[in-house]
Amino acid sequence: MSRTYFLSSVPPALRGWVLPALILLFWWWAVASGWSTSPLLVSPAAVWDRALQQITSGDLWTALSASLWRNARGFLLGSSAGLAVGVLLGWSRWAERLVGPSFHTLKQISLFAWIPMLSMWFGLGDGAKVAFIAMAAFFPMVLNTYEGLRSVPREYIEVGRVYGFGLWQQLTRVIAPSAAPSVFTGLQLALIYSWLATLGSEYLMASGAGIGNTLIDGREHFQMDLVLFGVAVIGLVGYALNAFTAALERRLLAWRDRTVARY
Amino acid sequence: MAHAGTLDIRGLNKQYEVKGQPLPVLQDIHLTIAPGEFVSIVGTSGCGKSTLLRLVIGLEEGYQGEILLDGTRIQGTNLNRGIVFQEHRLFPWLTVEKNIALGLLNSGLTEGQQRATIREHIELVGLSGFEKAYPHQLSGGMSQRVAIARALVNRPDILLLDEPFGALDAMTRAHLQQELHRIWQTEGITMILVTHDVEEAVYLGDKVVVMEPRPGRIRRTVPVPLAHPRDRASHAFTTVKDSVLREFGEHSVADLAEAPLKTERPAPELSAWRFAV
Numbered sequence: 001m002s003r004t005y006f007l008s009s010v011p012p013a014l015r016g017w018v019l020p021a022l023i024l025l026f027w028w029w030a031v032a033s034g035w036s037t038s039p040l041l042v043s044p045a046a047v048w049d050r051a052l053q054q055i056t057s058g059d060l061w062t063a064l065s066a067s068l069w070r071n072a073r074g075f076l077l078g079s080s081a082g083l084a085v086g087v088l089l090g091w092s093r094w095a096e097r098l099v100g101p102s103f104h105t106l107k108q109i110s111l112f113a114w115i116p117m118l119s120m121w122f123g124l125g126d127g128a129k130v131a132f133i134a135m136a137a138f139f140p141m142v143l144n145t146y147e148g149l150r151s152v153p154r155e156y157i158e159v160g161r162v163y164g165f166g167l168w169q170q171l172t173r174v175i176a177p178s179a180a181p182s183v184f185t186g187l188q189l190a191l192i193y194s195w196l197a198t199l200g201s202e203y204l205m206a207s208g209a210g211i212g213n214t215l216i217d218g219r220e221h222f223q224m225d226l227v228l229f230g231v232a233v234i235g236l237v238g239y240a241l242n243a244f245t246a247a248l249e250r251r252l253l254a255w256r257d258r259t260v261a262r263y
Numbered sequence: 264m265a266h267a268g269t270l271d272i273r274g275l276n277k278q279y280e281v282k283g284q285p286l287p288v289l290q291d292i293h294l295t296i297a298p299g300e301f302v303s304i305v306g307t308s309g310c311g312k313s314t315l316l317r318l319v320i321g322l323e324e325g326y327q328g329e330i331l332l333d334g335t336r337i338q339g340t341n342l343n344r345g346i347v348f349q350e351h352r353l354f355p356w357l358t359v360e361k362n363i364a365l366g367l368l369n370s371g372l373t374e375g376q377q378r379a380t381i382r383e384h385i386e387l388v389g390l391s392g393f394e395k396a397y398p399h400q401l402s403g404g405m406s407q408r409v410a411i412a413r414a415l416v417n418r419p420d421i422l423l424l425d426e427p428f429g430a431l432d433a434m435t436r437a438h439l440q441q442e443l444h445r446i447w448q449t450e451g452i453t454m455i456l457v458t459h460d461v462e463e464a465v466y467l468g469d470k471v472v473v474m475e476p477r478p479g480r481i482r483r484t485v486p487v488p489l490a491h492p493r494d495r496a497s498h499a500f501t502t503v504k505d506s507v508l509r510e511f512g513e514h515s516v517a518d519l520a521e522a523p524l525k526t527e528r529p530a531p532e533l534s535a536w537r538f539a540v
């Protein structure tokens with residue numbers, strides 16, 4: 001029996017689950033059969049028990065809500081600042097000349113290089129973490145907003161002029177909808193980056209609560225089940241964020257279906 | 264029926280600046296178009312025919328001479344002048360009816376009047392039933408019909424058409440030419456069609472203005488004294504068509520070839536429109 005035959009016997013909607021299921025099965029077998037006795041690999045059942053314990057004790061909720069709240073603040077701060085700067089750079093040649101070179105230089109610096117400075121400025125509390133997350137959201141937002149505004153077709157602007165559109169009408173009826181897909185891409189990236197940065201900030205500026213701190217606890221107490229549980233939660237949150245923006249995109253930008261800048 | 268406008272172009276000159284050198288695009292254009300007249304303008308690339316339309320619609324400024332609509336010098340764009348571009352330029356994020364509605368944004372009509380006139384114009388271009396369709400769901404010909412409806416919805420005195428069927432296949436083009444003729448007769452407004460298709464020009468025009476390039480000038484105006492509906496295969500039709508083509512024939516081969524440097528419409532700096540909107 002060939003592998004393709006095996007796959008075609010699985011309903012299409014479930015095919016994506018085949019590999020994870022196989023890995024889970026192997027993992028379970030590896031521990032249960034005694035093939036691996038290393039304390040670095042605990043059984044799926046142990047992780048499951050840990051999950052139940054974390055959920056019922058409320059520890060998960062404390063950590064997750066702290067992380068999500070931190071993430072939300074950083075994301076909102078960074079993406080709204082990014083939107084503003086992106087609009088400014090995309091709108092005004094003058095601003096682009098003045099701010100552009102500095103911006104393009106700053107964005108070359110690895111985000112993690114800012115951590116020492118941020119933690120010295122804001123201390124090791126939440127301020128530094130939120131600032132770090134905001135920076136992660138800021139850069140993709142600026143770049144994509146700028147790109148979206150710059151690529152508004154001149155032809156569309158002319159249509160607006162033919163129908164006597166004033167500046168406000170051009171902005172709301174032509175420029176904003178035309179730039180929307182690119183701005184949305186920026187928003188999507190900002191959301192993903194800020195979630196990555198949330199974990200990074202919690203891990204590198206370890207104080208207070210958060211899912212990142214759950215991971216650190218697991219490592220320090222040598223609880224592999226806790227570490228693996230934390231990893232799973234982080235993955236699920238990332239997946240949920242992605243699914244959320246994808247659904248939002250399908251709804252808001254439905255017109256983009258199969259259109260590739262055809263006008 | 265809408266009011267039809269008289270367009271009067273007197274001693275029109277237009278030049279661009281290319282690398283610091285003045286480049287004449289249009290030279291000494293005189294053209295009078297009577298109310299309700301259909302005028303076709305033909306010419307090779309670079310003869311300035313598109314620039315002429317852009318000046319009349321008001322998207323291009325800075326010229327010498329006069330362009331008068333009903334005796335008033337045109338200034339900027341105005342709802343009494345409509346245009347259909349070669350590309351349909353519909354906004355992909357809006358449905359057919361909302362695209363047309365955008366044309367009425369500054370019309371001053373009440374919402375009820377707007378709905379009525381939109382429905383009327385969708386009917387006029389034969390697209391009833393497609394009100395809620397998005398541009399990506401339409402064929403090229405259908406999109407161009409929507410663009411025509413959008414251009415007419417303000418009941419302009421004059422409609423400019425800049426190679427509107429240039430990108431369509433031959434069958435669709437012939438069909439839309441008939442449709443345009445019908446619309447012209449229903450609306451009774453003045454129309455100017457820029458095209459490089461001589462047959463199209465003769466089929467639709469009351470007269471055909473032949474332009475020649477570098478700099479853009481009017482070479483000759485050929486009247487088309489044929490009754491509608493016109494039969495493209497008839498002797499009278501081909502005689503007119505041949506007399507238009509003969510104007511091209513006297514050009515050198517080099518003139519007929521695509522201009523090596525497309526001077527018709529140099530793209531302005533991106534910043535130009537940013538502040539001009």
